Amino acid sequence: MPSALPDGDTAPTDGRLPDSALQGLGRRPFGVYVHVPFCATRCGYCDFNTYTAAELSSSPASPASWLDGLRRELSLAASVLGSPPAADTVFVGGGTPSMLGAGGLASVLDAVRSSFGLAADAEVTTESNPESTSPDFFEGIREAGYTRVSLGMQSAAPHVLAVLDRTHTPGRAAAAALEARSAGFEHVNLDLIYGTPGESAADLSASLDAVLAAGVDHVSAYALIVEAGTALARRIARGELPAPDDDVLADRYEQVDAVLSAAGLHWYEVSNWAPAPAAWCRHNMGYWHGADWWGAGPGAHSHVGGVRWWNVKHPARYASLLAAGSSPAAAREVLSTSDRRLERVMLELRLVDGLIVDALSPAARAEAGLLAEEGLLDAAALKGVHGRFGRCVLTLRGRLLADAVVRRLT
Numbered sequence: 102m103p104s105a106l107p108d109g110d111t112a113p114t115d116g117r118l119p120d121s122a123l124q125g126l127g128r129r130p131f132g133v134y135v136h137v138p139f140c141a142t143r144c145g146y147c148d149f150n151t152y153t154a155a156e157l158s159s160s161p162a163s164p165a166s167w168l169d170g171l172r173r174e175l176s177l178a179a180s181v182l183g184s185p186p187a188a189d190t191v192f193v194g195g196g197t198p199s200m201l202g203a204g205g206l207a208s209v210l211d212a213v214r215s216s217f218g219l220a221a222d223a224e225v226t227t228e229s230n231p232e233s234t235s236p237d238f239f240e241g242i243r244e245a246g247y248t249r250v251s252l253g254m255q256s257a258a259p260h261v262l263a264v265l266d267r268t269h270t271p272g273r274a275a276a277a278a279l280e281a282r283s284a285g286f287e288h289v290n291l292d293l294i295y296g297t298p299g300e301s302a303a304d305l306s307a308s309l310d311a312v313l314a315a316g317v318d319h320v321s322a323y324a325l326i327v328e329a330g331t332a333l334a335r336r337i338a339r340g341e342l343p344a345p346d347d348d349v350l351a352d353r354y355e356q357v358d359a360v361l362s363a364a365g366l367h368w369y370e371v372s373n374w375a376p377a378p379a380a381w382c383r384h385n386m387g388y389w390h391g392a393d394w395w396g397a398g399p400g401a402h403s404h405v406g407g408v409r410w411w412n413v414k415h416p417a418r419y420a421s422l423l424a425a426g427s428s429p430a431a432a433r434e435v436l437s438t439s440d441r442r443l444e445r446v447m448l449e450l451r452l453v454d455g456l457i458v459d460a461l462s463p464a465a466r467a468e469a470g471l472l473a474e475e476g477l478l479d480a481a482a483l484k485g486v487h488g489r490f491g492r493c494v495l496t497l498r499g500r501l502l503a504d505a506v507v508r509r510l511t
């Protein structure tokens with residue numbers, strides 16, 4: 102089942118933002134996230150805001166009503182922002198955006214263009230399930246203006262995919278990546294999940310071999326997290342499967358990093374690898390650097406100028422609010438100076454360039470020195486060289502303990 106929304110303050114029904122949030126709009130990177138809440142089946146580990154046809158069978162929600170609501174929300178966004186900047190990045194996620202087909206995804210991008218316009222060099226990404234793609238699909242979305250594709254692979258091992266309740270065949274993700282490249286996509290990502298119960302080091306090695314054989318220029322690899330309320334959590338609670346082991350997860354992460362680094366794909370964020378900055382996901386870089394973005398769709402989150410808000414989750418409720426002329430926002434929060442400082446440490450510390458030392462309090466700077474002595478921060482980067490300011494940059498061991506490092510610096 103989808104996770105619950107956070108608590109927050111009442112969001113205005115007209116979607117308006119404080120004047121302070123709009124100051125500087127356009128001088129910061131601006132992105133648009135579009136959430137597609139539909140999936141053919143629900144994977145056992147997933148708690149994202151997604152719905153299958155069976156789950157919506159008694160609801161008026163449909164892809165058509167969702168798209169109508171999306172157009173209304175994007176129009177509302179342009180009105181709220183006044184003179185909205187052209188989108189530097191667009192990311193269509195889910196859910197399973199590829200279920201909309203190339204035509205549906207073209208309509209989504211047309212709606213973004215109509216309300217915001219696209220920067221001349223805009224990065225436009227869609228997530229896709231390998232089973233709902235084809236050469237014609239990739240050619241269609243490339244023609245529509247998409248520049249980047251992210252494919253959910255998870256694993257090349259059949260028994261690992263079975264535990265995760267993934268329906269694609271083991272070789273399909275890599276084949277889809279090759280089809281995307283043949284259609285002209287320079288930037289293609291494959292997602293992996295490591296640490297699934299029953300996955301061996303050899304299984305992960307085979308998955309990494311398949312990723313590299315596909316020739317992609319970006320890999321995301323995430324440790325399996327068992328979310329409350331999911332089918333996987335229930336199976337573990339019943340004793341059918343063991344819980345992921347932290348030591349095994351650390352070993353798997355080191356394996357991923359070693360193999361990808363040797364192949365020329367280097368970490369630029371704790372869970373992401375690419376050969377060069379040109380292949381980094383610019384949309385996600387906006388998140389990590391606290392940029393502005395409007396999140397459209399059921400359950401989507403937005404951030405503009407220190408104000409964060411999130412939409413109602415159910416697609417029927419989402420569409421009905423917008424049809425009635427109301428914002429779909431469920432609640433919002435205005436981030437305090439201390440909130441923003443904390444988030445900056447949490448997010449920028451995950452990046453290969455790290456966090457400038459001057460962003461830390463005097464006490465945290467002293468703690469950073471201790472972390473460097475313990476091998477969790479790069480001592481040379483912390484000191485600074487050639488006139489550069491010192492930076493807090495995680496070592497490999499520091500990446501494994503990133504949450505603990507953040508706690509100590511905040």
